[in-house]
Amino acid sequence: MHLKQHTDYALRILMYVARKRETQVSSREISDFYSISYSHTVKTVNKLGKLGYLELKRGRYGGGITLAMEPTRIEIGTVVRQFETNLDIVECFDETNNQCTLTGGCRLKSFFHEALNAFFDSLDGKTLADIVPSQKPAAKTI
Amino acid sequence: MHLKQHTDYALRILMYVARKRETQVSSREISDFYSISYSHTVKTVNKLGKLGYLELKRGRYGGGITLAMEPTRIEIGTVVRQFETNLDIVECFDETNNQCTLTGGCRLKSFFHEALNAFFDSLDGKTLADIVPSQKPAAKTI
Numbered sequence: 001m002h003l004k005q006h007t008d009y010a011l012r013i014l015m016y017v018a019r020k021r022e023t024q025v026s027s028r029e030i031s032d033f034y035s036i037s038y039s040h041t042v043k044t045v046n047k048l049g050k051l052g053y054l055e056l057k058r059g060r061y062g063g064g065i066t067l068a069m070e071p072t073r074i075e076i077g078t079v080v081r082q083f084e085t086n087l088d089i090v091e092c093f094d095e096t097n098n099q100c101t102l103t104g105g106c107r108l109k110s111f112f113h114e115a116l117n118a119f120f121d122s123l124d125g126k127t128l129a130d131i132v133p134s135q136k137p138a139a140k141t142i
Numbered sequence: 143m144h145l146k147q148h149t150d151y152a153l154r155i156l157m158y159v160a161r162k163r164e165t166q167v168s169s170r171e172i173s174d175f176y177s178i179s180y181s182h183t184v185k186t187v188n189k190l191g192k193l194g195y196l197e198l199k200r201g202r203y204g205g206g207i208t209l210a211m212e213p214t215r216i217e218i219g220t221v222v223r224q225f226e227t228n229l230d231i232v233e234c235f236d237e238t239n240n241q242c243t244l245t246g247g248c249r250l251k252s253f254f255h256e257a258l259n260a261f262f263d264s265l266d267g268k269t270l271a272d273i274v275p276s277q278k279p280a281a282k283t284i
Contacts, residue, residue: 002144002228011250076253107273108153111218115264122260123253131249 007083009036009044011131014053014079018071018132024057024064051082071132077123149225151178151186153273156195156221160213160274166199166206193224213274219265 016030031041045065049056055068067074158172173183187207190196197210209216 015250076250108157108218111265111268111273115261118260118264119257122257126253131253 010083018128071129072127074128076126077120152225157274159209160270213271214269216270218268219262
């Protein structure tokens with residue numbers, strides 16, 4: 001059971017930017033720091049920008065990425081939901097493609113929905129401020 | 143967020159066999175019923191046999207698959223754990239391949255461990271008997 005790669009990247013990018021506080025960072029810097037491909041980094045950064053979590057200033061001089069809101073307002077459960085757009089945890093959850101004749105009386109779906117709700121309930125209330133270490137990232141790429 | 147394909151298959155195969163009660167079924171029948179490839183079906187059936195959930199009798203005549211224990215003793219959470227052997231829900235959980243310099247102070251891992259525990263806690267106590275509809279499978283492949 002895994003989160004999508006982009007969900008993982010989104011959380012780690014938010015952590016990186018949060019730790020740099022007001023300092024602007026670049027997609028290249030994040031990509032180098034985590035050894036994530038540059039194109040995946042840019043795609044995830046852009047989505048985080050559209051979702052209002054990051055402020056993206058363009059321009060070779062003075063451009064860069066910063067957090068667009070306080071880490072205490074960025075909820076982990078919400079970010080995971082926004083990136084995990086498909087929560088059909090088993091194949092037969094997809095009703096458009098479900099030919100299983102057991103469906104009528106099957107309770108598997110409701111049990112997994114309950115389990116997923118428990119998963120997200122556990123994440124809800126936890127914010128970026130809770131997961132970000134207080135010290136700045138190591139000097140590796142700075 | 144998805145379960146592995148084989149976890150999904152394992153649960154559905156157990157459901158199918160449970161609904162047929164004492165009647166022996168074949169891997170071909172299960173494969174046809176769910177439109178799962180025959181080789182995936184055989185692989186999953188064999189693993190369920192090794193785990194003690196299914197009794198597999200070989201032979202063209204008199205051979206077949208039945209449940210090896212009561213559906214009330216087959217716990218959904220346990221089956222999911224046995225098939226989801228890799229529960230590194232985010233990449234950085236893999237300590238053998240983790241070069242993230244944030245790791246020291248990062249609480250992401252512990253939050254996801256808590257969330258996964260909540261997921262399994264929700265499934266624990268639910269058994270195959272709880273998810274299997276009382277009527278037999280539709281006549282599609284019988």
